[in-house]
Amino acid sequence: MQTLAALIKEKPPYVTILIAYTNAAPVQDQVVEIGEVQYQKSDRGIPDALRTYMADYEEAIRFLSSWSDVPTTVAFQSDLFSDSAMPRLLNYLIRQRTTLGPQLSPSYGKLALRAACPVSGCDLEEKHGLLNDYEWSSSGRSIIVFRCPNHGPHTIRLSHPAEVARLEVNAPTYNLLRSMIHLFDTTKHHIRVTGADYSGMHQETLLHRPLAAWSAATGLARGRTPHILHAPLIVVWSGTKLSKPLYVRDGAHASLKYSGMDRFCSYAQLRDRFGGNGDEGLRIIWDIFIGIFARSRYEGRAEIVGNEWHFRRLPVCIMYESMAMDGYILLCLHGNLFHFVTPVVTLPTDPPTS
Template sequence: MTTAYPVSPNTVLANALSHAEDVLTPRVLDAAPERIVFVVGTQINGAPHIGTSLVQSLTFATAARIRGKFGVPAEVQFGALDNAPYAVVTDHETGHRYQRAYAQALGEQGVVEQVDKLYRPLFTILSERLNVPYTVETYSQQQAGEHFRRTWLRALPRMDAARWWLAPSSGVAHIRVPCPRPACGWAEKHAERTHVQHVGPERAIVSAVCLHHGEYEVKIDPTGEGYLDLATLYRNLIKELAVTGKTGTLYVMVKGGDWVFGSQLVDGALQALGLTQGQLPARLFCPMILSDTGAKLSKSLIREGRAALPEGAAPWMLDTRDWPGSLAEYVDRLLSMAEVVLSDPRHFFRSYSAGELSRMMTAPTPRSVSAP
């Protein structure tokens, strides 16, 4: 079963490329890496939707193409963001909003089970089909790592230069430290009463106010004591700062197209901390899936009744577990679609309506992404 390729207009970027993955060529040639790591992250706040699957499948397919083009080993690193909000409440006495993240609500084993149930099966088949290895790291594991914490501690004295990039409206880059009391884990969502004191190169003290237990302090040091939950742009700054300068490895940050705008702020913050343009991480932005209004397809808005399922879209696109077939078939369709999208830069550097993507998924072309 085949389908016509999409009709995609030319763009400045597409016109400059022969293949979509060529956008990474300058960075690969400049770095001359011994290996390339494609980093893709997802909030694990429920079943993945089609947008998540699209980005993940394109990550594996692009890694395979780059490996074939340059003869450099490539792998995928999946960041499971277990600091996503599990519950959000308002303190009616103060009006402050509090959140409890998946990491604190489910616990370490619960997070592992969530990842194993909702994400690892897809990654395993993609890895096997394309012979691209992958690893999984939760945000909890990442923030507990010595290198991540030392990177944050080193950045603290220079945050005055970066904070307006991370929070252009307020200049306050949010940091959350969940209450350490047993079975608690609540933290101020917007960190209005959270304050950081940089004690020295090896330690910082963060004070905050708990929903249930009042004022508390948490010590953050390289050993992993205390939970360091950074807001989205802040987290990406430290994550990307931590991998710059690693010899022999080129990191490619893969995100959906809606991140194009946010990444400009992250790049500004990185340069404010002293990085040069050539030291910024390589980036790859995948196509966005749009609603009928041209807005990004939002599972939460549709389920809240604030937006309708777009014309031509299917319910399984909001919860890929409802795909009417096997997981192996789902991966086949994803890789067929990835082959179509990667077949021409005009097909990659654009967005797709939910209806068009549904058509491409239900009537795919034969897969031709090479797997050694």
């Protein structure tokens, strides 16, 4: 990163990176259906489920922050819901729920607001907000009534910040609220980096349309739009992103294991493969991606204009020979997708069938 910054004549602005963990995903084997209503326990309610992988994340982020010389902090969904502007924004969403519900959750038509049952050891939450009721206090703040199948109704009062911080939402609602918070903050320039699977019509329908309606109705953030960088996805032969099958089913990408390339799917395996203090394998991947920018500039595919990198003549296909990685890595940048293959790896003649 320092090498890239040195190529730019003007000093780049001060940058920090915030890693926002979505710890409201359902825990495997903790989703139940009762009377055609889905309930779940989230990672947030079962700390051991989150701690299983957090050490790996923290270690990898520490290395990347050190190599890039960019300070990094982390946050969870509760931190976003602790923002002082959140009750005001939630009030707006609740008052507009008959319109926003079908937009943000087309399959169910409801605002997917949820909160875990506060009874110790329960932590069940209704996933899609189908049973939620909304009441209003004398101050005009909403009171959300949730229902636990085991312990009955419980409430979140928007006038109580500690209770608001317990709320969880589905991904489209989370993206909308996060963008609203960023637009409220005029002291910083927020650039959100997310996967390219959130680009295109998905983003237009589930984010920009309700944002524009909110600004027009309230007069807030008028003329401002969120700045979002859609990072390239690493995809497999089927076109799906590499990470998706890993948490959808067990044993996904078994062929990578047969070819000895399963370390691309697991930081723990990458670290174990190279030993040392854990950074050797990750450093190889880091150098490869930094090399994309350097080589693209050398070959005339990129140039620096002011403080910006301008790319042209895509797709870019670069092959790296890495003895440490046991062969070649072919990275093809096409639009906003990275494809990687290992063309010189020989698979077993008869791979296991189980």
